[in-house]
Amino acid sequence: MKSNVFIAIEGTDGSGKSTQAKLLAEKMSANGHRVHLTFEPTNRKIGSLLRNILKGTEKADQTTIAGLFLADRLDHLLNEDDGLVKKMADGYTVITDRYYFSSYAYHGVYVDMDWVIACNEMCARILKPDMNIFVDVPTDECMRRIVANRENAELYETNENLKKVRDNYIKAFGKLKDKEQIVTINGNRQIDDVATKIWEKCSELLK
Numbered sequence: 001m002k003s004n005v006f007i008a009i010e011g012t013d014g015s016g017k018s019t020q021a022k023l024l025a026e027k028m029s030a031n032g033h034r035v036h037l038t039f040e041p042t043n044r045k046i047g048s049l050l051r052n053i054l055k056g057t058e059k060a061d062q063t064t065i066a067g068l069f070l071a072d073r074l075d076h077l078l079n080e081d082d083g084l085v086k087k088m089a090d091g092y093t094v095i096t097d098r099y100y101f102s103s104y105a106y107h108g109v110y111v112d113m114d115w116v117i118a119c120n121e122m123c124a125r126i127l128k129p130d131m132n133i134f135v136d137v138p139t140d141e142c143m144r145r146i147v148a149n150r151e152n153a154e155l156y157e158t159n160e161n162l163k164k165v166r167d168n169y170i171k172a173f174g175k176l177k178d179k180e181q182i183v184t185i186n187g188n189r190q191i192d193d194v195a196t197k198i199w200e201k202c203s204e205l206l207k
Contacts, residue, residue: 004033004091005205006084006127008099010169011135012162013154014142015187016194020135021097023195024202028093031206036087038076039097046072054154062110069103070119077126084127100124101132104172106156109164113172124179130205132180133198134173135187139163 007024011017018039025037041047041054050068052058060068076096077084087094100120107116139162146157156165173182183201187194 002130002206004088004093005130005202006088006094006096007202007205008096008101008129008132009135010098010101010105010132011137011187012105012139012142012165012169013157014145014162015135015137016145016191017135017187018097019191020133020187020194020198021095023191024198025095027195027199028095028202033093034091036082036084036092036094037097038084038094040076040099040102041069041072042076044072044075044079046075054156055152056155062107066103066107066111066116066119069107070123073100073103073120073123077123088127096129099129099132101134101169101172105165105168108168108172109156109161113168113175117172117175128180130181131202132182133201134169134182134184135194135198136166136184137187139166141188 009017009021009024021037025035028035041050046068049058050065050072053060053065075083080086084094084096100123103116103120104113139159142162143159156162185194185197185201
């Protein structure tokens with residue numbers, strides 16, 4: 001039985017993945033795990049710059065954005081105070097809302113996906129998820145949720161772009177299916193039903 005695990009929750013904007021990450025963290029805590037719930041981009045300096053770019057208050061080339069996400073991810077992993085490597089070593093179960101598959105899916109729309117994967121290989125060597133969970137929701141439904149819940153859409157949040165992102169997730173999963181543990185969950189259901197399915201899959205890791 002594993003004492004602590006590393007789980008990445010993935011999905012397009014509007015898929016409900018952030019909600020599911022929180023619910024999974026609560027369930028893990030209720031089952032005796034010390035849980036570190038985190039997200040990318042982070043709230044550190046590089047992550048804050050990225051959030052400004054996504055909001056449109058800063059501008060950057062798409063290749064630069066991909067590089068910034070990598071830099072933010074490496075700091076997320078290796079920060080000596082609360083990096084993910086340290087958290088895992090300290091016995092925490094780590095749940096991250098986005099990890100490197102987000103880069104493959106989102107940046108792969110604009111730059112060569114194989115280049116993005118190669119750039120992130122170091123991250124995979126440093127800390128690979130025990131499970132990547134893809135919360136899959138039709139793009140039209142994702143956009144409906146985004147429009148209903150936010151005043152302003154962010155950089156990548158258009159129907160056309162999110163369709164490309166979803167296609168890229170599937171493409172990236174195909175490329176790395178022999179190297180990564182990937183689970184796809186139908187996210188187009190009631191929140192509790194999605195959470196139950198995710199917990200069923202995560203429970204298998206803990207046996």
